[in-house]
Amino acid sequence: MRIMIVGAGQVGRHLCEKLSVEGQEVVLVDQDAAKLRRLERELNIMPVQGSGASARVLEEAGIDKTGLFIAVTDSDEVNLVACIISKQYNVKTRIARVRNEDFYALDAPLSEKALGIDLLISPDHAMADEIVRLSLLSEAFEVAEFAGGQVVLLGYEVQGSNPCVGIPLERLKSGQSGPGFVIAAIIRNNATIIPRGGDRIEAGDKIYIVVRKNNIPLVEPLLFNCASRAPKLVFVIGGGTIGSLVARHFEDKKIAVRLVEKSSLRCKALIEQLDETVVLNFDGLEAHDLLDEGIDQADLVISVTNSDTSNILSSLLAKHHGAKKCITHITRPDFIPLLGKLGIDVALSPRLVAANMILRFVRGGGTIVSVATLLGSDAEVIELKVPDREQFRGTPLKSLHFPRGSIVGAIVRGREVIIPSGETELAADDSLVVFFTKEAQHLVEAIFA
Amino acid sequence: MRTGGVFNILGKLLILLSLSLLTPIPFSLWFGDGMVPVFLVSAGCGALLGGAMVLLFLPEHDLGYRDGFAVVVLSWLLFAFIGALPYHFCGAMPSFVDCYFESMSGFTTTGSTILDRVEVLPASVLFWRAMTHWLGGMGIIVLSLAVLPLLGIGGMQLFQAEMPGPTKDRLAPRIQDTARILWSAYLLLTLVEILLLMLGGLSFFDAVCHSFATLATGGFSTHTASVGHFQSVYVEAVIIVFMFLAGVNFSLHYQGLRGRFSAYWRNEEFRLYVILSTSAVVLIMFANGYHGIYHGLGENLRTAAFQVYTVLTTTGFGTADFDKWPAVCKVLLVSLMFVGGCAGSTGGGIKVVRFLLFFKYARLQLRSLVHPRAVGAIKMGNVKVPQEVMVSILGFFALYIGFFLLASLVVTGLGVDLVTGTTAVIATLNNIGPGLHLVGPAQHFGHLPPLAKVVLVICMLAGRLELYTVAVLLTPDFWSMARKPLWRWSARRLVDKSAA
Numbered sequence: 001m002r003i004m005i006v007g008a009g010q011v012g013r014h015l016c017e018k019l020s021v022e023g024q025e026v027v028l029v030d031q032d033a034a035k036l037r038r039l040e041r042e043l044n045i046m047p048v049q050g051s052g053a054s055a056r057v058l059e060e061a062g063i064d065k066t067g068l069f070i071a072v073t074d075s076d077e078v079n080l081v082a083c084i085i086s087k088q089y090n091v092k093t094r095i096a097r098v099r100n101e102d103f104y105a106l107d108a109p110l111s112e113k114a115l116g117i118d119l120l121i122s123p124d125h126a127m128a129d130e131i132v133r134l135s136l137l138s139e140a141f142e143v144a145e146f147a148g149g150q151v152v153l154l155g156y157e158v159q160g161s162n163p164c165v166g167i168p169l170e171r172l173k174s175g176q177s178g179p180g181f182v183i184a185a186i187i188r189n190n191a192t193i194i195p196r197g198g199d200r201i202e203a204g205d206k207i208y209i210v211v212r213k214n215n216i217p218l219v220e221p222l223l224f225n226c227a228s229r230a231p232k233l234v235f236v237i238g239g240g241t242i243g244s245l246v247a248r249h250f251e252d253k254k255i256a257v258r259l260v261e262k263s264s265l266r267c268k269a270l271i272e273q274l275d276e277t278v279v280l281n282f283d284g285l286e287a288h289d290l291l292d293e294g295i296d297q298a299d300l301v302i303s304v305t306n307s308d309t310s311n312i313l314s315s316l317l318a319k320h321h322g323a324k325k326c327i328t329h330i331t332r333p334d335f336i337p338l339l340g341k342l343g344i345d346v347a348l349s350p351r352l353v354a355a356n357m358i359l360r361f362v363r364g365g366g367t368i369v370s371v372a373t374l375l376g377s378d379a380e381v382i383e384l385k386v387p388d389r390e391q392f393r394g395t396p397l398k399s400l401h402f403p404r405g406s407i408v409g410a411i412v413r414g415r416e417v418i419i420p421s422g423e424t425e426l427a428a429d430d431s432l433v434v435f436f437t438k439e440a441q442h443l444v445e446a447i448f449a
Numbered sequence: 450m451r452t453g454g455v456f457n458i459l460g461k462l463l464i465l466l467s468l469s470l471l472t473p474i475p476f477s478l479w480f481g482d483g484m485v486p487v488f489l490v491s492a493g494c495g496a497l498l499g500g501a502m503v504l505l506f507l508p509e510h511d512l513g514y515r516d517g518f519a520v521v522v523l524s525w526l527l528f529a530f531i532g533a534l535p536y537h538f539c540g541a542m543p544s545f546v547d548c549y550f551e552s553m554s555g556f557t558t559t560g561s562t563i564l565d566r567v568e569v570l571p572a573s574v575l576f577w578r579a580m581t582h583w584l585g586g587m588g589i590i591v592l593s594l595a596v597l598p599l600l601g602i603g604g605m606q607l608f609q610a611e612m613p614g615p616t617k618d619r620l621a622p623r624i625q626d627t628a629r630i631l632w633s634a635y636l637l638l639t640l641v642e643i644l645l646l647m648l649g650g651l652s653f654f655d656a657v658c659h660s661f662a663t664l665a666t667g668g669f670s671t672h673t674a675s676v677g678h679f680q681s682v683y684v685e686a687v688i689i690v691f692m693f694l695a696g697v698n699f700s701l702h703y704q705g706l707r708g709r710f711s712a713y714w715r716n717e718e719f720r721l722y723v724i725l726s727t728s729a730v731v732l733i734m735f736a737n738g739y740h741g742i743y744h745g746l747g748e749n750l751r752t753a754a755f756q757v758y759t760v761l762t763t764t765g766f767g768t769a770d771f772d773k774w775p776a777v778c779k780v781l782l783v784s785l786m787f788v789g790g791c792a793g794s795t796g797g798g799i800k801v802v803r804f805l806l807f808f809k810y811a812r813l814q815l816r817s818l819v820h821p822r823a824v825g826a827i828k829m830g831n832v833k834v835p836q837e838v839m840v841s842i843l844g845f846f847a848l849y850i851g852f853f854l855l856a857s858l859v860v861t862g863l864g865v866d867l868v869t870g871t872t873a874v875i876a877t878l879n880n881i882g883p884g885l886h887l888v889g890p891a892q893h894f895g896h897l898p899p900l901a902k903v904v905l906v907i908c909m910l911a912g913r914l915e916l917y918t919v920a921v922l923l924t925p926d927f928w929s930m931a932r933k934p935l936w937r938w939s940a941r942r943l944v945d946k947s948a949a
Binding site for chain 2 (some may be wrong): 002020023025026027033040041042043045046062070351439
């Protein structure tokens with residue numbers, strides 16, 4: 001299927017990267033010839049220079065053969081016009097990035113349906129949703145979803161007081177027959193370990209576990225003595241669209257929110273939109289004021305100003321003074337891997353979040369369905385489809401001899417998700433969520449090649 | 450440069466090439482020339498070397514822009530080495546330098562030979578010579594992109610490094626599909642020519658070898674007298690037509706095969722190519738007629754057309770010894786040698802489009818002298834040519850002159866005379882085959898000093914890959930970017946450590 005992407009910004013670039021690696025035919029349309037040349041050199045895509053809102057350009061790019069059309073330029077109007085043009089060419093699926101709030105209101109006259117667009121996406125909305133989702137997990141520092149959101153990957157930092165420290169993993173597991181989980185990776189002194197049954201957890205490790213989503217409340221207390229609970233006090237630093245959306249959400253959940261915004265004009269607008277939230281008018285870098293308002297007591301600090309530096313510094317400050325968890329907005333995704341090492345729990349880029357949301361919407365088949373790289377480590381996760389061949393039917397996992405440095409975290413069979421053990425038997429059309437270090441990647445791929 | 454990843458890919462490409470070394474075996478069995486062990490051993494050597502490289506070096510996924518240059522140049526050097534083994538083992542060539550020269554001349558579709566009489570080679574080895582042409586014509590790396598998924602992300606870099614050219618046409622969004630389209634057009638044209646030549650009474654063996662050499666614009670024949678051996682107007686006409694086609698951009702053939710014939714004439718480069726070649730034929734006919742070299746218009750047209758296309762498309766077949774023609778014809782042919790085929794064809798040389806843009810640029814400069822305040826742009830078809838393309842073309846001409854002068858200096862410095870030395874460089878740098886005087890159409894390259902052959906080998910490769918790719922590997926800057934390779938055994942130790 002040919003995929004046409006209009007707009008070579010961060011969202012477009014991320015989509016091109018992911019889709020072309022999967023072997024899709026990707027055509028990228030943008031006005032900026034220099035940008036296109038650079039991307040063409042790096043990725044296996046066909047660049048076409050011109051405006052996405054021009055039928056002539058789209059025709060030249062082969063829109064009549066296109067099955068999926070994604071318009072993600074900076075301009076709402078260009079995206080909408082491009083999608084409307086693409087409708088004339090019988091493109092099956094259309095996705096547009098639209099920033100204007102008016103399109104998302106419940107009674108909007110121009111909704112997705114009226115426009116004939118399958119998915120309208122706003123990075124700010126996507127970001128707010130993601131923050132809310134992450135905020136509900138107590139101490140987890142990273143979440144990735146697999147198998148359409150049924151299975152999640154959670155990261156925890158192991159404290160010295162944790163009862164699991166020092167127990168071999170196989171014993172830990174045999175103790176729980178009910179809610180299954182798999183410890184997929186351990187990061188110890190910056191080295192990634194894909195554990196085997198004999199390995200033990202040590203204090204200071206970061207561990208990644210795979211669990212079924214509805215089992216999280218059961219697994220968390222068993223493993224870590226901590227219940228997943230909603231935060232009681234939330235600080236939001238930055239009163240832009242994301243900040244106000246997030247504050248609104250917590251407000252509705254009856255959670256105390258304090259929102260810090262430096263522009264007094266913006267503060268006045270915010271108090272009109274929000275009811276219970278305490279809107280504070282000072283700069284998010286005023287350490288003294290933040291402490292005065294009790295940031296050290298916060299369960300969750302969300303830094304979403306439009307300055308990366310402010311966000312990183314205020315998050316570090318909050319963590320230093322005892323805030324339990326922070327979520328940080330960053331516009332340059334290249335720096336996300338660094339932030340984990342600095343002690344920032346979650347770093348998100350709205351554009352990446354939006355791109356990933358589009359990918360999740362788009363994906364259906366293919367061998368490698370989704371790829372996520374674990375924060376600050378060289379381990380990767382992929383979702384692999386088991387090929388429909390005799391050798392895999394009814395084979396127990398352990399006889400496939402997965403190489404060292406790889407582990408199967410979950411098996412998705414139809415609508416069901418299985419957290420596997422070595423005895424679990426495979427069936428045709430299973431999807432496996434596999435964790436591996438870079439060195440083991442080829443060996444894993446070789447098994448299913 | 451990711452040294453380990455580059456060598457891993459090189460190993461895989463070598464294994465692919467070793468497979469092609471098995472293709473002459475059926476011919477060897479058919480003619481009973483006893484060359485089967487030669488090809489088996491050669492293929493074995495290639496596979497062993499390739500296998501060792503794959504085993505020693507871990508693949509790396511994120512091969513970059515620079516790695517493309519290294520993979521392409523090093524693989525061509527290695528291909529020529531493995532391709533030279535059959536010549537060496539069959540014992541018909543005096544030294545390994547000669548074998549390497551012959552092999553590189555094959556892969557780069559040059560067609561210069563060191564043999565006085567090609568009939569001394571067994572039939573299957575002659576077939577291998579033609580096969581090297583055919584593989585090199587559209588490019589082995591482009592072929593491997595088309596048939597193998599193994600090259601992965603680095604594909605675009607490899608494609609651009611092996612199929613250079615000032616303008617590029619993407620036929621499909623994925624580079625693999627583009628490569629597949631080009632190779633299928635190439636294969637189709639080859640099959641049609643084989644069929645037509647067989648209808649003209651050629652044996653299957655001769656038809657295949659000559660078709661391979663024509664479509665690749667190579668020029669190796671199975672006979673010392675080249676195409677002249679057949680003494681057939683029909684065969685020459687067929688070969689002229691296919692030489693002409695091989696000199697055309699293959700993406701135009703793709704359009705043509707899909708029924709869009711208007712694409713040909715709408716292409717400005719194609720128009721110039723046609724005009725240039727026809728006017729050259731007319732001029733040479735006129736000069737030869739004036740000097741009374743050939744009797745009758747038909748004979749004159751036949752030889753003039755054949756030599757013009759063989760030289761312009763850089764094929765290098767021969768039906769007449771143009772070294773004996775009047776000086777004006779020789780000057781004309783040598784000028785055509787520089788021009789070469791169209792961009793995206795299998796021909797060598799500077800390429801018609803570069804001359805086209807070069808002259809447009811000169812015209813623009815002249816116009817700006819008359820109208821100093823006029824705004825000017827260079828257009829191809831209806832599209833403005835970006836400034837970078839113009840700069841890269843001017844850079845190309847500069848590099849070209851540099852290569853030409855340096856190589857001529859070395860070759861004549863080794864005691865080769867002026868005409869022989871310079872035309873040998875011209876013939877190899879443009880991947881044509883024969884030059885003038887002692888390397889003329891009726892002569893060979895065997896008598897040149899060994900060092901001169903090495904220089905000419907470099908010229909052939911530089912010409913085939915259009916200079917930039919080879920030249921960049923000669924800069925210290927490039928090698929300062931090389932990283933330490935990732936050895937497979939050290940990586941394995943790393944995994945074990947992390948698991949322990």
